[in-house]
Amino acid sequence: MDASTDRRPKGPGRPATAPPVARTTLQLRQAATSARRHSRPDPDKNPLREGLRLEQVPDPCAFVLFGATGDLAHRKVIPAIYQLWRTNLLPAEFSLVAVARRPYTNESFAAEIRASLEKYSRVQPIDEAAWAELAKRIVYHQLDFADDAAFDSLGTRLDELDKECGTAGNRLFYLATQPSQVTEIVRQMGRVGLDHEMRGGGWRRLVVEKPFGRDFESARLLNHEVNKVFRESQVYRIDHYLGKETVRNLLVFRFGNGIFEPVWNRSYVDHVQITVGESIGVEGRGAFYEETGASRDILQNHLLQLMTLVAMEPPSSFQADALRDQKLAVLRAICTPTPDEIKHEIVRGQYGPGWVEGEPVPGYRQEPEVDPESETETFVAGRFTIDDWRWSGVPFYLRAGKRLPKRATEIAIQFKEVPLRLFRDSAGDPAPNVLAMRIQPDEGIMLRFAAKVPGLGLDVRAVNMDFAYDTSFVVDSPDAYETLILDALLGDASLFTRADEVEAAWSVVTPIINAWAEQPAPHFPDYAAGSWGPETADQLIERDGRRWRRI
Amino acid sequence: MAQDLNGPRPVAHSIPEVEGQLSNLWARAAVVRAQAADAHARLVAAQAEAAARAAAALAASQETSDAGGHHVAARTSVLNLVVMAGDADTADACALTIAATAGRHASRSLVLTEVDPEGPSGLDARIEALALTTSAGKAETGAEMIYVTAHGETGSHLASIIVPLLVHDLPVALWWPADPPFETHRAERLLPLADRLIVDGSAWSGCGLGMLGQLAAVAEQRNLVVMDWALLRQSRWREALASVYDLPDLRPHLGAVRRIEVEYAATKAGDPDGDTNVVRPLYHVAWLASRLGMTVVSPLRRLDTGTRTAMLRQSGHEVEVVLMPAVSKLPDGSTVRVEITSRLRGAELIGTVAASDRSVDVVILDNGRERVRRSYAAPRLKDADLLGRAVEEGAADPVSVHALSTAGRLLGVESAAHKAVGC
Numbered sequence: 001m002d003a004s005t006d007r008r009p010k011g012p013g014r015p016a017t018a019p020p021v022a023r024t025t026l027q028l029r030q031a032a033t034s035a036r037r038h039s040r041p042d043p044d045k046n047p048l049r050e051g052l053r054l055e056q057v058p059d060p061c062a063f064v065l066f067g068a069t070g071d072l073a074h075r076k077v078i079p080a081i082y083q084l085w086r087t088n089l090l091p092a093e094f095s096l097v098a099v100a101r102r103p104y105t106n107e108s109f110a111a112e113i114r115a116s117l118e119k120y121s122r123v124q125p126i127d128e129a130a131w132a133e134l135a136k137r138i139v140y141h142q143l144d145f146a147d148d149a150a151f152d153s154l155g156t157r158l159d160e161l162d163k164e165c166g167t168a169g170n171r172l173f174y175l176a177t178q179p180s181q182v183t184e185i186v187r188q189m190g191r192v193g194l195d196h197e198m199r200g201g202g203w204r205r206l207v208v209e210k211p212f213g214r215d216f217e218s219a220r221l222l223n224h225e226v227n228k229v230f231r232e233s234q235v236y237r238i239d240h241y242l243g244k245e246t247v248r249n250l251l252v253f254r255f256g257n258g259i260f261e262p263v264w265n266r267s268y269v270d271h272v273q274i275t276v277g278e279s280i281g282v283e284g285r286g287a288f289y290e291e292t293g294a295s296r297d298i299l300q301n302h303l304l305q306l307m308t309l310v311a312m313e314p315p316s317s318f319q320a321d322a323l324r325d326q327k328l329a330v331l332r333a334i335c336t337p338t339p340d341e342i343k344h345e346i347v348r349g350q351y352g353p354g355w356v357e358g359e360p361v362p363g364y365r366q367e368p369e370v371d372p373e374s375e376t377e378t379f380v381a382g383r384f385t386i387d388d389w390r391w392s393g394v395p396f397y398l399r400a401g402k403r404l405p406k407r408a409t410e411i412a413i414q415f416k417e418v419p420l421r422l423f424r425d426s427a428g429d430p431a432p433n434v435l436a437m438r439i440q441p442d443e444g445i446m447l448r449f450a451a452k453v454p455g456l457g458l459d460v461r462a463v464n465m466d467f468a469y470d471t472s473f474v475v476d477s478p479d480a481y482e483t484l485i486l487d488a489l490l491g492d493a494s495l496f497t498r499a500d501e502v503e504a505a506w507s508v509v510t511p512i513i514n515a516w517a518e519q520p521a522p523h524f525p526d527y528a529a530g531s532w533g534p535e536t537a538d539q540l541i542e543r544d545g546r547r548w549r550r551i
Numbered sequence: 552m553a554q555d556l557n558g559p560r561p562v563a564h565s566i567p568e569v570e571g572q573l574s575n576l577w578a579r580a581a582v583v584r585a586q587a588a589d590a591h592a593r594l595v596a597a598q599a600e601a602a603a604r605a606a607a608a609l610a611a612s613q614e615t616s617d618a619g620g621h622h623v624a625a626r627t628s629v630l631n632l633v634v635m636a637g638d639a640d641t642a643d644a645c646a647l648t649i650a651a652t653a654g655r656h657a658s659r660s661l662v663l664t665e666v667d668p669e670g671p672s673g674l675d676a677r678i679e680a681l682a683l684t685t686s687a688g689k690a691e692t693g694a695e696m697i698y699v700t701a702h703g704e705t706g707s708h709l710a711s712i713i714v715p716l717l718v719h720d721l722p723v724a725l726w727w728p729a730d731p732p733f734e735t736h737r738a739e740r741l742l743p744l745a746d747r748l749i750v751d752g753s754a755w756s757g758c759g760l761g762m763l764g765q766l767a768a769v770a771e772q773r774n775l776v777v778m779d780w781a782l783l784r785q786s787r788w789r790e791a792l793a794s795v796y797d798l799p800d801l802r803p804h805l806g807a808v809r810r811i812e813v814e815y816a817a818t819k820a821g822d823p824d825g826d827t828n829v830v831r832p833l834y835h836v837a838w839l840a841s842r843l844g845m846t847v848v849s850p851l852r853r854l855d856t857g858t859r860t861a862m863l864r865q866s867g868h869e870v871e872v873v874l875m876p877a878v879s880k881l882p883d884g885s886t887v888r889v890e891i892t893s894r895l896r897g898a899e900l901i902g903t904v905a906a907s908d909r910s911v912d913v914v915i916l917d918n919g920r921e922r923v924r925r926s927y928a929a930p931r932l933k934d935a936d937l938l939g940r941a942v943e944e945g946a947a948d949p950v951s952v953h954a955l956s957t958a959g960r961l962l963g964v965e966s967a968a969h970k971a972v973g974c
Contacts, residue, residue, distance in 0.1 A: 047844070048796055052789060088927050091797065
């Protein structure tokens, strides 16, 4: 696919009228002239920022990381902070306050972070000068989440840092902890007053990692507990999928191109398939997975979030709430499956032993920390519909699973067949058009259409027009955590999930989980590791005369 | 990784020959790659993942084969880059820069040189096909480099060579590494072919101001997107300076600037001949003036001391501009220091920015007392980075457009018809 869009005809032999481009240099010059005549610097904006990588930079702030010694902090959060720091995207008045139970000094914790960066930073080698500056800003605070006094002293320490580091009372609290600890930490923060924003500056924000509850009721309770302390506008629920470059591109693709919107509806779309496939198993997190399963781990958040981005109406602006209102409208329009529909249109599966990528792998029940009789699903597939004018009658087939043949996340829009087959004598029927958006790996977009095979006959074959991120933009994409942490620091909640979105997603998934709990024990395992899930998943879609895409 | 897939370099002597050689090259490139994939598959058969990847690559290459078994390699559709190298040495240097941009470079690069203008007419061409992978396991893409040497009068008709060799329906970037001959017949013929013009104002001969004025006029007249490396190079200065004025209590000072002083490197004290290139120092002023809503009261003029001055106006008060030469170890014309003085409600703020190879340093004095001292890790951009940025930028960048337009006004170019001041 041609990645360029800025070709403007000019000169002899070219059309006299230029196609509409974003802004021509002429328009820009006219704007400049006008600006010179009328401009008066806006005291709230930095005019020198225009045209730079960030037109706004985060305010001075303290980044308070709870669970700083944990796996998530070391693998994702801290490397993202380092990367933002290294590329000058964080303010100089910044401090990283690491909070955890284990005893460390500032120096010993910084040394541990340094070792983690050697392992997990996506850019190597570590930039010594940048690291030295960041290391100066790392403060370790030992704290047991149930210890009132430790929270009191955290508040005092943060006040001191405001004076020492100029962090101006702005604090971002990032909870990279066990989900069960969230409520207690938030309660303690409320008790100490860490949520209180100050007049004339001093914002407080809370970033919470998924899972946001384990069903509708628990999610509502969690939201209630969090909102007892923090206002909803202060809460940033992070689903790292939404920070992926290709997911963000989905919005640009849909709303930055005029040609797709007219066909993006029930009149032209036959069905939509969304796949989130993982080739890995539970990777030593058997105990966690036993409590979640594919429906809680992937369906309730990643799959439904991708579905909302595909199905949402164009927002009136790219303000966080305008975007999230539209996503919420989709979630609320998804038909909640009845018990009978759950039986026929939602499939669960669990992998048994098999071969993945040429290696023998154990079945789920043989994984460490997993019950040998476990009924936890490692695969889920379903047929969902959306009751609105745009999508009524268009099935959305969603599937996600572990130990599938490959790691692949893809959204495929399959368009309707042509109304009349003109090329009946062709050796093969032209396949319907497909627009596939590859989220990972090989990020890109593919459009399949029919073409005549060269020769004297009139054979028709499907060909792919492929846009690959790799070959069109040969620059490193930021990690999703870098994007999302920077957004949270800037106060942009567009890519974070709002409480009502979470609850609406749970209201779709909870009836499924409840129905399964009441049904007889499934015949698990029902698919071999390295296959595309149980046969029932194929039957689910084949009943409609369709089949899963071969990814 | 760039892999040269052709064997002995073909030499063509006409446009149809060049086109023919290009087709042959890609067909042969595909065979080489298919064989490599096959060998790779056999070699790593024990490692299923790698074998699967190799097999997929092989299958993909077979799938897109034509009846003759030849593979038409995928090419990234980015843009045509036309390099007006002029002489062989410049062509080699440009080719190295293009190669150093690895996968970022254009789909097709035409590097044009001219020899023996009084001799017999004709052209020679050689072609390189490159298969590029940015990292292991990533998709390959193809790109082409066509080196054309025009002899005799052919050198005066380069447009007739360029047009047939452009990849259809892709933007055209025209890179003029040396002094662009803006007011010549050649420019008249070549500039209409381009969607964007890549120049390096800091490499122009003399003080560069006459040419900068012409560039501003040409950009305005032709509605041309200009990528001037001299301006791109300053992005790290701009980031550092902007970061300091992000501090809320310093920001109001941006509306109360009284003086902008830029010190630049010159070999001789006072730059007595006035021939040190001052495009970069002027761009600092132009960028600040355009961002801060300043208008030009009196254009730039050179004093006997070698200093250049101008007067701007911002919200009812005047802003003095000074470009001052300073003996320095830095290459001539490099910016040594930018100083911004502002006065607001009795407080004088002086912001000073200086840069080294690896960093940019900013110091803010508030009524003579040091208020902020920061060092930003921001290495100086290399030529490959600059070219990469210049070809990757999609549309007109408003900041560059305004800065160039303001630079033109500082040089007395009020419209395309006006001539700019000289050195």
